Amino acid sequence: MRIIKWVGVGVVAAIVVGVVATWVAPNFDEAQATTDRQTIDCLTVHLSRSDRADIARFADKNDYDSLWHVFDRVFPDCAVRGDQRDRKAELEAAAWRILSSDRDFTRMREANAALAASAAAH
Template sequence: MTIKRWVRWVLGAALVGAGVVAWLSPNYEEAQAATDRQTVDCMVKQLTQDDKRSIAQFADTNDFNALWHAYDRVFADCTVRGDQRDRKSELVTSAWRVLSTDREFMHLREADAAHAALGH
């Protein structure tokens, strides 16, 4: 088993465990919000540098297909509950908002904009 696969299993088990605990809590809406935050954080952390570069390249042109493609790859590994599949667009939008405030990602966007301004 590769290290990457092992990390996915551990991360998945941790997310499922946290999801079960949150789901059993008395306040379901609070639990849902907590597991959604975990899923969004996981989706942002699972993006590779190439994913981020690709998203940065198309962010200013509002190419949502590129955005969805990058998040499609990590969504299945990060979902905790089945109902999150029904709200995938909301979770991807939240992950995009989190990513767009990341300092490293902002630098990627600025570099891509500068590159585009030079006509490359």
């Protein structure tokens, strides 16, 4: 009788854990995605014009170490959750992709390229 009781308790516990895990996991993933979007938006929006110009210049020179240092300076102000520090490179790369498609940023890069071309011609 005791064995059946413990088996019953084990089955009930397994069901409860399964239900809680199913209920919590989607909310956690959704919450993480939301905070990641907030952090990525912050990384792109809170860059000063000077930061954007530096990033454009570093990108044109393929100096990605310096480019990431600019994002690294802003990241602590933008991180919403502690676990984002483990995914910092991934979040900064997402911000870089968004910034790369920004029309004003593209103009900065084009201006840098034109300036570099005219300097090389002389």
